[in-house]
Amino acid sequence: QVQLVESGGGLVQAGGSLRLSCAASGRTFSSYAMGWFRQAPGKEREFVAAISVSGIGKSYADSVKGRFTISRDNAKNAVDLQMNSLRPEDTAVYYCAAKRGPWSASYTLYEYWGQGTQVTVSS
Secondary structure, three states: OEEEEEOOEEEEOOOEEEEEEEEEOOOOHHHHHEEEEOOOOOOOOOOEEEEOOOOOOOEOHHHHOOOOEEEEOOOOEEEEEEEEEOOOOHOOOEEEEEEEOOOOHHHHOOEEHHHHHHHEEEO
């Protein structure tokens, strides 16, 4: 069982930065691949970034590649998402998710989810 709590969302102007954090409870955090997903009003949940159990493997959606960076600290049971050069189209609720085994871009494969944190980018 893993419980996830996101933080760090907020309102930022276009071109600005935010850092999202996801704190995980449970002794087996290092056994889970982690992902960040987002959902804008009226849209489906979409993949943003994922990181492997070791932290070596990382993957990004094309829309955020070069602007967002995912990282994890297994000693602290935490995964972060550094978001730079934010755009209005990045506005969404951002969710942290965990799954056993390899990372995936498919949200249906993730077992545990946080409650989400709102990111709003003004133009």
